[in-house]
Amino acid sequence: MDYIMHLSVLVGVYAILGLSLNLVVGYSGLLSLAHAAFYGVGAYGSAILMKDFGFSFLSAVVLSVLITMAVGVLIGLVLSKFDGDYYALASLGFSVIAFGVFLNWRDLTNGAFGIFGIPKPEIFGYKFLAGEPYAFLVLLAVIFTFLICYFVVNSSFGRVLKAIREDEKALQVFGYKTTLYKLAVFVISAGLAGFAGTLYGSYISFIDPGGFDDLVSVNLIVVVILGGLASLNGSLLGAAFFVLLPELLRFVGMPDSITGQMRQMIYGLGLIALMMYRPQGILGKFRL
Amino acid sequence: MIALEVKKMKKNFGGVKAVDGLSLKFEKGQITSLIGPNGAGKSTMVNLMTAMYPPDAGKMIVHGVTLEKWKSYNMPTYGVTRTFQDVRLFEQMSVLDNVLVVLTERGVFRSLFETHGELHLKQAEEILKRVDLWKKRDEKAEDLSYGQRKLLEIGRAVAMDADIYFFDEPFAGLFKEMVKTVVSILHELKNNGKTILLIEHNMDLIRELSDHVIVVDAGKFFAEGEASDVLARKDVVEAYLGE
Known part of the structure; x- marks a missing residue:
């Protein structure tokens, strides 16, 4: 049962990451490879606030999400000047920079040694320990994130994001200052990724820079595209697929030592097949 | 009354002078057709006026307000909207x-x-x-x-619901019934006091719809006047309309 709950928590964290990234990649058509940076800022932020400054879980979550959004504003201001391939490359640059900060700002992040003993969440006196309580907490977080994303994509704002994806230059002629919309959705997405980071750090109790490198950003793109571009349900499916696939490989008798590599290969092959036959992803409605 | 005026607009693409010092005026509440052979600079002119491309030189005067620099997203503020020669939908x-x-x-x-x-x-x-x-x-x-x-x-x-409309070849590729629909929309807009710039190659439609016609060639002004006069001019017909 603990094993299933553990997988549920990981699926939930990746679902939040996938939902938030889909706002930028699927709905707005901006191929962002910076998401691991925000995931990491959220995780480090809440870990440091709780462990070093004695913040409660809730206040640490709120503050680290706000910090992540502030970082999102800075990065988004630069990225909103780009589109297409340049956007992807510039965003990857930020992911690499963030990893460098996590690794080298030792006074704050403890460098490569990471941060141990991150407290478990405690809300109104109830401690969410690993297992069912934490899985329930993450489920609530996924529902909360899903509702926010649902509200965003079904608003007039969401319609503008889709139009930016389709033809940003033409949309500007109709009076839209598109850079503001790109910045706004990027900041919302960053905040939600930071939220996922806070949940992950508290659950695992240990974070190090390796959990937030640029490969994580690439994997999150895989989650979004596999599940479906511009499909919230697709992000949930993509997250489940991403987390559960290596477990399935284990069940079919593949040794643990190669499941990681096999997972990457299967994702790669799956992505190639999708780009050839269904570029919008399994449940997706739109092509990049 | 002039709704929109363009002064000495210039745009080069590499060594090609797409628009070469064009100055145009559009009367309020009228349909003005901008005609000329392919490559004359008609669509480029509309793209410059809606800031799809930045002009190399020139200014616009919209409703009496002089614009030295303008952005696409500000055009609706000045009551300007457009269609595209190659349809650009979402x-x-x-x-x-x-x-x-x-x-x-x-x-x-x-x-x-x-x-x-x-x-x-x-x-x-x-x-x-x-x-x-x-x-x-x-x-x-x-x-x-x-x-x-x-x-x-x-x-x-x-x-x-703009004041000034740029329609870039709105009849191209339309069936008869669709042409009728667009013609009636243009009449309706004109009757409501809207200013229309029409880029079109169909001479019958230009004669039917235009209050004023401006002919351009190689990015330069060539002729203007009432449709019946301009389209009857031998030099316009021979050089640019191929009739």
């Missing part, structure tokens, strides 16, 4: 969303908390019925026929 969005997106709130925060949804839906319904696309409102724009796509783009421009 292809993977529904027909309805293609119209709704130009009707709804422009502010980021206000668009998140839109409060006029029903009104915009009603307006979109009227416009889509006008271009006979209401029944196709849930289809993706990319799934429409070429003529329907043209009509949707024209409907989207009409939805802007």
